[in-house]
Amino acid sequence: MNTAQTRLLWSLIATLIILPPFVGCELQQADVDAARKNAAEERRDVGEAVRDNARDLNEAGRDAREDVTEEVREATEAEREADLLANELAMKKERDSYLASASTRLSEVDSLLEKRRTALSGMEEAAQTQEDARLDALDVQRNALDAAIDSAESAAIKDWRQYKPAVEQALQRLREVDAG
Secondary structure (H helix, E strand, O other), rough: OOHHHHHHHHHHHHHHHHHHHHOOOOOHHHHHHHHHHHHHHHHHHHHHHHHHHHHHHHHHHHHHHHHHHHHHHHHHHHHHHHHHHHHHHHHHHHHHHHHHHHHHHHHHHHHHHHHHHHHHHHHOOHHHHHHHHHHHHHHHHHHHHHHHHHHHOOOOHHHHHHHHHHHHHHHHHHOOOHHH
């Protein structure tokens, strides 16, 4: 097995070993920074291992190559971990930003419902009945949007985009009922 094949094999093994513990974790920028620092330290270790083991190649060539290979594997594993954490953090930020916008619309609808319900008491009975029906329809769509937001928030970070169409649809229906 040549060096490129060995590296590829170790990369695949590292992915299978490292990925599961990080799925679903709440990440912060500090986690990404720490993982990147660890990756840089592992890369420095590779250089040290190469220098240290070059002297010993005549006596223990096989052992030295194994040490270097192990350091390369660890460095690759640490870099992959840092990249996974950075990607997950980026997805989390994207989700949180999108859902904050949808939640703002939800708050706006809550205020609108409150104002319109307060205004009901000053209307004639026929107008009041008609407006009450419109407000009930708006409330139903508001609740649908709230449920869609909750589903997207509770989904795993890697899966949240699957829930985005439901939020978009609930927002659109809310606009339609509000305009009607």
